[in-house]
Amino acid sequence: AQTVTQSQPEMSVQEAETVTLSCTYDTSESDYYLFWYKQPPSRQMILVIRQEAYKQQNATENRFSVNFQKAAKSFSLKISDSQLGDAAMYFCAYAPRDGSRLTFGEGTQLTVNP
Amino acid sequence: DADVTQTPRNRITKTGKRIMLECSQTKGHDRMYWYRQDPGLGLRLIYYSFDVKDINKGEISDGYSVSRQAQAKFSLSLESAIPNQTALYFCATTAGVGAYNEQFFGPGTRLTVL
Numbered sequence: 001a002q003t004v005t006q007s008q009p010e011m012s013v014q015e016a017e018t019v020t021l022s023c024t025y026d027t028s029e030s031d032y033y034l035f036w037y038k039q040p041p042s043r044q045m046i047l048v049i050r051q052e053a054y055k056q057q058n059a060t061e062n063r064f065s066v067n068f069q070k071a072a073k074s075f076s077l078k079i080s081d082s083q084l085g086d087a088a089m090y091f092c093a094y095a096p097r098d099g100s101r102l103t104f105g106e107g108t109q110l111t112v113n114p
Numbered sequence: 115d116a117d118v119t120q121t122p123r124n125r126i127t128k129t130g131k132r133i134m135l136e137c138s139q140t141k142g143h144d145r146m147y148w149y150r151q152d153p154g155l156g157l158r159l160i161y162y163s164f165d166v167k168d169i170n171k172g173e174i175s176d177g178y179s180v181s182r183q184a185q186a187k188f189s190l191s192l193e194s195a196i197p198n199q200t201a202l203y204f205c206a207t208t209a210g211v212g213a214y215n216e217q218f219f220g221p222g223t224r225l226t227v228l
Contacts, residue, residue, distance in 0.1 A: 004125035009154070045157075045204065091156055099208065100164075101147070101172065102217060104156035 002027045004094050006105035012080045014113050020067075021108045023092030030054075031097045034075045035066065039089040039107075048090070051075065054104045079110075087112045120220035121207050127195050128228050135190045135223050137205030144209070146188040147217065148172075148180060151202040160203075163188055193228045212216045 004025045013019035025034070033040040049069050051059045063064050063083075067076045079086055092105040118139045127133050137146065144165050149157040159172030161180040169180060177199060181189045192199055205220040 004156075006216075036168050043202065043222045047220075050216070074221075099145075100158075101159055101162060102206075104149075104158070106154055106156045 002103045004105040006108050008108045010109045012111040018080045023075045025094050033095045035093040036077045036092045120223050126226045130158040133192045137188045139145045139207045143207040147206040148190045181184045194214045200227045
């Protein structure tokens with residue numbers, strides 16, 4: 001079974017600074033997808049960024065980028081120029097190639113200090 | 115209007131009561147999911163359905179049942195609620211073509227079992 005681990009329950013960053021959230025996963029599959037979801041206090045789940053395992057290039061979405069290390073089974077999220085609105089719970093998630101289901105990590109609570 | 119809706123948004127009930135959480139979507143997606151979120155555990159899959167005639171157990175299905183009344187509707191029932199079912203419940207949908215299709219989440223239902 002696949003597992004996803006986020007070893008940082010809480011992180012904090014100063015506004016305008018950069019922060020990196022860590023995620024590791026375990027799978028025996030060679031082709032799969034990885035995601036980062038954001039959950040603000042409104043509790044809505046919002047997709048931040050996604051990565052296909054067969055693509056070597058790291059995904060980027062504006063201020064959000066990932067460092068995907070397939071051999072190490074690591075998938076970290078970098079937030080540049082942090083903004084107050086980035087404060088949220090962040091979840092890393094894994095999906096197999098057929099997209100049948102998501103497996104989530106435990107979450108990292110990010111605080112952005114003004 | 116929201117694409118994925120959940121009712122009720124909040125519910126307080128007593129141990130032993132039967133309760134149903136409802137999910138509706140207007141995205142025309144075939145795949146629907148029920149997750150439960152607990153602090154420190156992330157989101158865990160309860161049940162999922164790929165079409166009206168297809169129901170599958172997730173990793174924590176004990177104590178829950180589901181009904182897929184139509185393509186657009188997927189309900190989760192707790193036959194006899196117990197306090198450790200107190201959690202935040204999410205419904206999600208995806209088109210089902212592949213994992214790259216984003217899972218769209220409802221706003222969540224906060225359930226408290228006394």
